[in-house]
Each structure stands twice: as C-alpha cells, then as structure tokens.
Amino acid sequence: MAQQDDGGSNAAAGSAVVKSEAPVPSPGTAVVASDAFENPGLPPHRLRVTDLDPRKDRVAERRVYTLFYLSIVGSIFAVAAYVAFPIIPGNSASVRLNTLFLGLGIALGLLGIGIGAIYWSKNLMRGDEMSESRHPTRGSEATRARAVEIFKEGNEESGFGRRSLIRNSLIGALVATPLPAIVLFRDLAPAADPVPLLKETMWREGTRLTKDPSGVPIKASDVTLGSVFHVIPEGLNDKEDRLEEKAKAAVLLMRLRPEDLKVSPGRESWNYNGIVAYSKICTHVGCPVALYEQQTHHLLCPCHSSTFDVTNECKVIFGPAKRPLPQLPIAVDSEGYLIAQSDFHEPVGPSFWERS
Structure with missing residues (x-):
C-alpha cells in the first residue's frame, strides 16, 4: 500500500521533481582592479637644433632648396641626355649610354624631391606630436571652420608660405620632374604620320606572290582546289624592316x-580561275587569320573568333570584326607565276586607328 509523504502527495519512485533556485554569486567574485595603467599622455616636446639656433635653421633651409634645385637639374639633364645620346639600331654602346645617362638624370630628379621633402619635414617643420579624433561623418560648421584654421596653422608651421626659396624650388622641381616622361612617351609615336604608312604595303603591280617564309614564287598550277598558302611579297626577306612590312x-x-565565288561588279578580274588572295590581318585588332575551313570556305581568327566567308569576298559572318578582309587583286605573268595587279584598295588590319 502506498504511503503518503509529508507533503501530502503520492509519487512513484523516481518521479519526484526537486525545484531549485539559481545560485546567487558571492560578492567576493567581483574584482576591481586597483593597479590599472593611467594614460601617460604625450612626451614633452624636445626642441631640435634648428629650433634653438637660427644659423642652423638657415643652413637647413639652404640644404632643402639646394636638393630641390638638384632635382630640377636632374630632370633637365635626363631630357638633354635622351637627345644627346640617341639609340642607334645595331649599336649596343648607344643603348648603354642612353640608358645610363637617362637613368641617372631621372634618379637625381626623383631623389632630390624625396630627400629634400624628408629633410624639410624632419628639420624645419613643426615637430611636436599631437592627437586628433577622426569622425566618419560631416562635421559641424564649427568643426569645418576649425579645419580651415588647421590648414592655416599647417602652412605657418611648415613655413611653406614664409620660406619662399623652398617653396619656389619645390614648385620648380615638381614641374620639371615629369618632363623626362613626357619626352620619352612622346617619342614612342612615329615621327611621320602613321596613316599613310598603314595604307600602303609592299604589294605593287607585277610583284610575285611567294611562299612564307621561304620566298619561293608560286605558280597558279601549284594551287590546287581546296588548298591554302601563306603568302608574302617577293623581296620581303631582303628588307631591313621585313617584320614591319610583313605585318601589313x-x-x-x-x-x-x-x-x-560571289563577285561584286568591278572585281571580276581580281581572281584567277577561282584563286583568291585576302589579307591575313584581322580587321578587328590585327591578329593573324590563319584557320581555314575547307568545307565551309570560312576563315577564322583564333583570337576573338571573327569569321569571314571566302565565297562572299571575306565578309564578316560572325565575331567582333566590323569589315571584310581586304582583297589583293591577282593575275598570272607570262611564266605562269601569280602576281599582284596592285596594292590593296583599302587599308589592312584593324580600323580603330582611322577614328582619329
């Protein structure tokens, strides 16, 4: 028979639930640090020798603007050296001299500004330390006005407005430093107008078509149905600038x-018994169009997949190219060799240079 417990309730063995309150932490677990570090603040400002001795101040000022003047001299020397020691093709000594003196001039121009600015800040500008709170949002009008005052104080502390020799020499050095780069980059462009150079190639009336790279002339009988030849003008391998000429x-x-073949009016004589010649230079960005699909008669550019239809005067049927490949008018001479009737009737290669 079940017995009634003291609480007046019956419970099976193991079914009694005991409720307990959360433990109350002891006051002794709260620790208050009594030996925390105090903010020591900024160290006392140490005056420099230029702050104590006016003569040393003037000497430091002279050193700064002398360095800036050396920077100007270095920049001008770099330009003069580039003109006085030109690079002569095939002459390695001219390359060494040009590189040596040009590098010395540019190095002197940059080092003069860098060392002068560091020496100025270390010896003449105000040197005491300060801290300032920075806020990511727009400040109040009082804060903005204070910012203007800080700029004015910075001008006074640096002496930029007061030390005229340093200021003027620095401005002159900053103006002279980019001159070597301007001269060098300007000289990268061709001396002559590039448009006529790009519009003309080595192809002339009577120039034989030869195999690339051997230079062996090609007979019409050598070109079988479905074949393809990489072609260069006769005499190209004897040119000093053969790579530049071959690129066109x-x-x-x-x-x-x-x-x-679909032939436009006026082009009936540009091919010989189905033999056609087209520029190998893609009209997109100038990559070599060298993939020929014999069955579809398509020419593909491997760079950006521009596709040209040989049966339809190499018009663009796919890809980013905007105009057909220029066609070279060809014929056969008395010995049966393929020859050019004239140069291309339009510029070869990409069209972006024509936009200027």
Whole structure:
C-alpha cells in the first residue's frame, strides 16, 4: 500500500521533481582592479637644433632648396641626355649610354624631391606630436571652420608660405620632374604620320606572290582546289624592316571553284580561275587569320573568333570584326607565276586607328 509523504502527495519512485533556485554569486567574485595603467599622455616636446639656433635653421633651409634645385637639374639633364645620346639600331654602346645617362638624370630628379621633402619635414617643420579624433561623418560648421584654421596653422608651421626659396624650388622641381616622361612617351609615336604608312604595303603591280617564309614564287598550277598558302611579297626577306612590312602585307591564298565565288561588279578580274588572295590581318585588332575551313570556305581568327566567308569576298559572318578582309587583286605573268595587279584598295588590319 502506498504511503503518503509529508507533503501530502503520492509519487512513484523516481518521479519526484526537486525545484531549485539559481545560485546567487558571492560578492567576493567581483574584482576591481586597483593597479590599472593611467594614460601617460604625450612626451614633452624636445626642441631640435634648428629650433634653438637660427644659423642652423638657415643652413637647413639652404640644404632643402639646394636638393630641390638638384632635382630640377636632374630632370633637365635626363631630357638633354635622351637627345644627346640617341639609340642607334645595331649599336649596343648607344643603348648603354642612353640608358645610363637617362637613368641617372631621372634618379637625381626623383631623389632630390624625396630627400629634400624628408629633410624639410624632419628639420624645419613643426615637430611636436599631437592627437586628433577622426569622425566618419560631416562635421559641424564649427568643426569645418576649425579645419580651415588647421590648414592655416599647417602652412605657418611648415613655413611653406614664409620660406619662399623652398617653396619656389619645390614648385620648380615638381614641374620639371615629369618632363623626362613626357619626352620619352612622346617619342614612342612615329615621327611621320602613321596613316599613310598603314595604307600602303609592299604589294605593287607585277610583284610575285611567294611562299612564307621561304620566298619561293608560286605558280597558279601549284594551287590546287581546296588548298591554302601563306603568302608574302617577293623581296620581303631582303628588307631591313621585313617584320614591319610583313605585318601589313601577309596574305592567304586559296583556290575555290569559280562558280562558288560571289563577285561584286568591278572585281571580276581580281581572281584567277577561282584563286583568291585576302589579307591575313584581322580587321578587328590585327591578329593573324590563319584557320581555314575547307568545307565551309570560312576563315577564322583564333583570337576573338571573327569569321569571314571566302565565297562572299571575306565578309564578316560572325565575331567582333566590323569589315571584310581586304582583297589583293591577282593575275598570272607570262611564266605562269601569280602576281599582284596592285596594292590593296583599302587599308589592312584593324580600323580603330582611322577614328582619329
């Protein structure tokens, strides 16, 4: 028989629940640090020798503007050295001299400004330390007015407005320092107008088509149906600037069935029995168009996938190119060799340079 417990309730063994309150922490667990570090503040300002001796101050000022003047001399020397020691093609000594004196001038120009500015800040500008709270939001009008005052104080402390020789020499050095870069970058452009140079190639009336790179002339009988030849003008390998000329005159030569060609009026004589020649230079950005699909008669540029239809005068059928590949008018001489009738009738390569 179950017994009634003292609480007046019956409970099976193990079913009694004991409720307890959260423990109250002892007051002894709260620790108040009595030996916390106090803010020591900024160290006392130590006056420099230029602050104590006016003569030393003047000496330091002379050193600063002398460094700035040396910077001006270095920048002008770099420009003069670039003109006085030109690079002569094939002469390694001219390259060494040009690089040496140009580098010395530019180094002197930059080091003069850098060392002069550091020496100025270390010896002449106000040197006491200060701290300032920074806030990410726009300050009040009083704060903004205080900012203007700080700029004025900075001008007075640095002596920029008062030390005229330092100020003027620094401005002169900053103006002279970019001169070598301007001269060098300006000289990267060709001396002559590049537009006529890009509009003309080595192809002339009667120039034979030769294989690239051997320079062997090509007979019309050598070009079989479906074949493709990489072509350069005869005599290209003998030119000193053959790479520059090849970049404009490289041609792809193919033979198709004459009935597959769509010929515009005025171009009927530009091919010979289905043999056509087109510029190898893509009209997008100038990559070599060297992939020929024999079955579809498509020319592909491997750089950006511009695709040209050989059967339709190499018009663009896909990709970013904006105009067809220029066609080279060809014929056959008395010995059966393929020759050019003239130069291209339009500029080869990309069109972006024409926009200027």
